[in-house]
Amino acid sequence: MTLLSFGELLKKIEYSFQLILTTVFIFDNYQLLKMKTNKPNHLIHEKSPYLQQHAYNPVDWYPWGKEAFEKAKAESKVIFLSIGYSTCHWCHVMETESFEDEEVAKILNEYYVAIKVDREERPDIDNVYMTVCQAMTGSGGWPLTLFLTSEGKPFYAGTYFPKTERLGNPGLIALLTQIANLWNTNKESIIASSLQVTKLIDTETASKGEEKPDVRTLKTAYEQLSDRFDSLYGGFGTSPKFPTPHNFTFLLRWWKRSNNAFALEMVEKSLELMARGGIHDHLGGGFHRYSTDEYWLTPHFEKMLYDQALLAISYIETYQATKKDLYSAIAKDIFDYVLRDMTSPEGGFYSAEDADSEGIEGKFYVWKPEEIKEALGEKDGNIFCDFYDVSDIGNFEDKNILHADKPLHIAAKLENMSPDALEKRLANSRKKLLSIREKRIKPHKDTKIITSWNGLMISALSRGAQAMDEPKYTNVAMCAADFILNTLLQENKILLRRYCQGESAIAGFLDDYAFFVNGLIDLYEATFQEKYLQAALQINEEMIKNFLDENEGGFFLSGKSNEKLFTQTKDIYDGATPSGNSIALLNLLRLGRITGNPSYEALADNLIKTFSGTILQYPSGYTQFMCALDFALGPTKEIIVAGEREGNDTKDILREIRSRFLPNKVLLLHPSNGIFIEEIAPYTKELIPIEGRSTVYMCENYSCKKPVSDKNAVIQLLE
Known part of the structure; x- marks a missing residue:
């Protein structure tokens, strides 16, 4: 081997350094290169x-x-x-x-x-x-x-x-x-x-029908989904395969209503195989946009905030319905990703991450086996490669998308280990590989903060905080809600669409109002801070005033504060995100139950009639609307806890309520100083603790039950 002189060594180091700088300049500062030309x-x-x-x-x-x-x-x-x-x-x-x-x-x-x-x-x-x-x-x-x-x-x-x-x-x-x-x-x-x-x-307007949607409509939606269900790999249809989380949340409601085991089976199989598939980022958490194949293996690597929020809700509700830790673990995995990579210093959530880095789709996410073994060592590297199906041949352009081709308990048997021991080892390996991946050139991040998508994430975090008894998620949701209320809600009550580079701009659309109101209602139920419920009511009123079609019913996508285009549209299709009308319908129903204000339920009833003709043509295309219809058809539960928020007996009762899958409920706290709650919901005035103990008052299907204070009695009442 020829030894280099000190001068030659310096030249090589300088050349290597210049090469690194040039590479970074080309890939990471592409806009600067265009500026020069x-x-x-x-x-x-x-x-x-x-x-x-x-x-x-x-x-x-x-x-x-x-x-x-x-x-x-x-x-x-x-x-x-x-x-x-x-x-x-x-x-x-x-x-x-x-x-x-x-x-x-x-x-x-x-x-x-x-x-x-x-x-x-x-x-x-x-x-x-x-x-x-x-x-x-x-x-x-x-x-x-x-x-x-x-x-x-x-x-x-x-x-x-x-x-x-x-x-x-x-x-x-x-x-x-x-x-x-x-x-x-x-x-x-x-x-x-x-x-x-x-x-x-x-002429493409909402279609009213002679027939009103009812339980048969829900059953038809279920049957249409079951006909399209992929019994081998989960999900619906073939490739490309989109998660469409509101399909799962609707099926959970149909399972709850009908006790149909196959409805729950469709949800569980889909969510488990998605979690094991390449559509799930096993190192960094969260999910990619969709799968290009039917196996959930090869994703389109883009990551969207709204997918994280909606999928987190699906996993949380499935956890509540089944009590299986797998689903809570995946929800936490999604939140870990969002809190680490998608949360702005101001408290809002960024919009998306690109599929491409260095001009190549998926490059940031894929691995070769030698990279893994070098990082983990031969033994742990082999265990990791066996579990995540990493091979020399590769499954994506000679490299590997990580995916678990077998369940943990089967892999543990093959490794002659307990599932807990294998998972602990894999978790340690994932942590090491994530730290290495963080040094790669990252995909572009869209740092716009969009009100509607933030509303979805606030809702997801609020529900996660309740179901998993995790105050950290509540705190993050509160920071995001406060940011929007302080930065994107104007003094004239007009909600703005987006914040970017210090600028709040663009009058909000129906989705911004509806999704944010939904998030605020969920945040109130997680915190019982009255300012969030008050804001939800005020913004909902502005939504009605700004977007309601007073002639034909339903809500326009753009309202009186928005620019007038050559036509106005009403969106009802529940696609990648739910429609504004579907979420607005659920908000009206929930706020109607919370306040006892019949005008909200009258608006909701009219909204259902407005879109009845469209909905009845193909109910499974409107699964978020089906969730709202399930609420409208009832029975619903109005649960009022009379007690102090920080009281131990109150906390015990709330844990029991929040741990259960009760999709068609509203939850209120009536503390001793609950003047605001009494003003917006006058029926709560007489609902007070019995014998100084936190007491649950529950009404179901327009009939009130006997109040109970004992935790076991509360459990019996809920079940």
């Missing part, structure tokens, strides 16, 4: 991380607004509208392939006014134009691509377009050229087409 466009002053990603494209992008539409009108140009979000894989592909391409940019800049929209900031724009795309093409997704007149009326729609034609998919350059030529030679036909599209969308 391109002038900024009109997105440069936007706060959205997605819009900032495009601020140095050669395309002269405009944000949605008056300036862009006036330019299109003045110059008689078509508007090219592109809608996406910062952690969208195919949005990145289209940017790299087309929007960073000088040839594409030249055509767009010469013949079009190009507008970029972050769908997470403006769900109203996204919803309207996604409806257009689905009506015109039969499908939708992101990136969403549309061509509009200067009045914002669409005439052509699609999703991802490659730069040039590929596998039958039209090329963007050819499409831009053809539409520009048609606009210049036959503008009238395009305008006529846009009017037809507008008329079509205007």
